[in-house]
Amino acid sequence: MPDPTQPMVGIVVVSHSAQIAQGVVELARQMAGPDVRLIAAGGGADGSLGTDAARIAQAIGEADAGAGVVVLADLGSAVLATKLALEIVEPEVAARARLSGGPLVEGAVVAAVQASAGDTLADVLEAAEQAAHMPKDVS
């Protein structure tokens, strides 16, 4: 394990579906182990399909241990709601929170593993984006 005295980058998974967000967190958790902060922020305020900026903002706050947060979002308004959430959270936390352009599942898994390996915010963010090209040996 990396230096246990250093905070790890946290991960937030935003999806229109609470179940998708929860499932992605479960999968990433199994790959990355118990130490990294992984928070699901899925579904609308009333539990329907949708997104909720307030809930995303809360998740970003929970995920931040001081090393920053990478947010993975699924589609359209999930991205918009995340941008809105970044305006709601503490400026100090927002300054080290990043919205990833990476794919939701692969990006969250790769980001969580690299966060658990003690990577910096910039390195975790880059890995999440590169996850779009994750080798799957389909050829």
Next chain:
Amino acid sequence: MRIAEVDVHNPSGLHARPAATFVRAAAGFRSQISIRNVTRGSGPANAKSLLAVLGCGVERSHRIAISADGEDEAAAIEALQALAEGGFGEAAAS
């Protein structure tokens, strides 16, 4: 620099979970650590990057070479070799 070669026995090779386990273990050392797929001739790849490790395409019965360069290289090679020989924490290694 220290190098160890190990045969991989995991049913699905060094994919997903075992690869993540390997990356997290490698990240615990200060040395620069790389992995090479000897069988396929791919790599060397950064052993502390999940995507890089997956990119080596290590399948069951492939032989890998792990190399470490740095102050804790001996401990790193010892730990990573043991991890590989133990099936990367997967129960089904045989």
